[in-house]
Amino acid sequence: MTFFKDTWIVFSRAMRLSLQNPLWVIIGISQPILYLALFGPLLQAIAGAPGFPPGDAWQIFVPGLLVQLGVFGGFFVGFGIIAEWRAGVIERMLVSPASRTALIAGRVLRDVIVLIVQAIILVVCAMFFGLSVPFIAIVLGLIIIAMLGASASFFSYAMALAVKSEDAFAPIVNSIALPILLLSGILLPMSLAPVWLQTLSDINPFKHVVTAIRAVFRNEIVTGEVGLGVGIAIALVLIAAFVGTRSFANQTK
Amino acid sequence: MPAIADGPIIEARGLKRTFKIRKGTVEAVKGIDLTVQPGEIVGFLGPNGAGKTTTLRMLCTLLAPTDGTATVVGCDLRDDPVGVRRRIGYVAQSGTTTGEAVAGQEIVSQAQLYGIDRKTATERGKALLKSLDLDGIWDRKCGSLSGGQRRRLDIVMGLVHEPKLVFLDEPTTGLDPQARANLWHHIRDLRDRLGTTIFLTTHYMDEADSLSDRILIVDGGKVVAQGTPQELKQRVSGDAITLTLRGRKDTAQASEIIGGFEGADTPNVDGNVVRAHLPDGSTALPQLLRALDKAGVDAIGLEVARPTLDDVFLTLTGRSLRD
Ligand SMILES: Nc1ncnc2c1ncn2[C@@H]1O[C@H](COP(=O)(O)OP(=O)(O)OP(=O)(O)O)[C@@H](O)[C@H]1O
């Protein structure tokens, strides 16, 4: 299938460019590690307080950090494609017979691989701090994070190509990513929030993904929470992939 | 396979493109008809904003026409854009490479998008680089190349899949005279060796003149004239005669003499200089000199200039291409 071949070509090129300049990968991973080291201990002290979901502090906190990594990392990839568009790379690829979906999917695949590596580093570090989760839970957690990251990347590329200007893109990303993260209860669980805030966060699909990963980390895998979270993650990927592909195809309108 | 054996390689009818901008619309291309035969080198000549890039981007499937139809290498622009893409090459006006990427790797990955394997892509890429005096840049980052080298790399990337038809949007901007001459040579060679059809845009009269078999002059989103460089030059009313006199007193008489030649236009007097056009300047020259001498007109200079495409443009649009 030329779609898979094209995706692979676009992916290898993008990956090579990322590996050439690993600085931003390192910055991306150092941030959650700072959270682990500087915020984790605080949380540990209050994790037993009433209103906290079951599980120890790390089981609550690490899933939140993973989602933050996926959502923030994913939303920011759009900056890269604006630069590529400006350099004429996007147009050069669009004039080739390559599948439009492959042109974006290859880049998203690169983002997902980078994310997975970052997530593994994060989980391993968290284990040194005291996280204990079964191996299967880690694998499932990473799969959910990969889907989340993929949808954030697809959306980010779509928005970036729609505006084509870093100056316009930066405020858009911030104004979307920040409420999403705050309303997902990544730092503190939403069960601590007043009712109106809980209702707001219930509308946020990302919150359910965080909840699902927390359940997975408690080894409560076959539950409604996990089912809902995984279902939402799959739906997000499908919608985002559609929107992203559309935005690539729209470049030739 | 589409039937492309004999018919034109590009056939466009009434191509139009309107852009929406903040206040209203811009009619970038206002209805262009084109017919290009296989193996032709066609020059698309026009001033800034004439609609050259817009037309090219439509023919390359990068921009949907607002109106009109076109067949490119036997494939319909709207019905079979992928078919068009497979058969053409396009080198954009404003570059195609990102600074961090390594030249050779970019060439190979671009070729792979056309289904060419790595080995063939590497061979072809290296050969192309060599023919454009770029050997040795294979492992270099695009950002480390000079402007002209990077421009030639763009061209290599547009040719690596050996398309039947290549669109080059101002391929020689930023090239030094030697690189420019070399690129012209390469473009002709491409046509002679592989029968590639070449459609290029340019602002340079000399480029269009010496490179193209046929020239289309565009202005304001329309083709205002077309033909071989020779044909177009014949549209200008002959050779330009510039006669310089010692003083101003004889200008009237000189004008009368020049104006009396067959086919001459009304001479234009500017100080002690008289300008006019004659259909065949060089043959008229000896006669003119004799006539001036006999009338006692004291001429200190006489110049005959063959028309250039610049003059053609001026005649057609009333503006100079350099404006
Ligand atoms: N994306 C766009 N949005 C709005 N207007 C556009 C767009 N692209 C081109 N135009 C306008 O269309 C007209 C034709 O532009 P085009 O780029 O085709 O000119 P050109 O002949 O290639 O000029 P140049 O020699 O400067 O490259 C110009 O007036 C330009 O401002």
Ligand SMILES: [Mg+2]
């Ligand atoms: Mg242009």
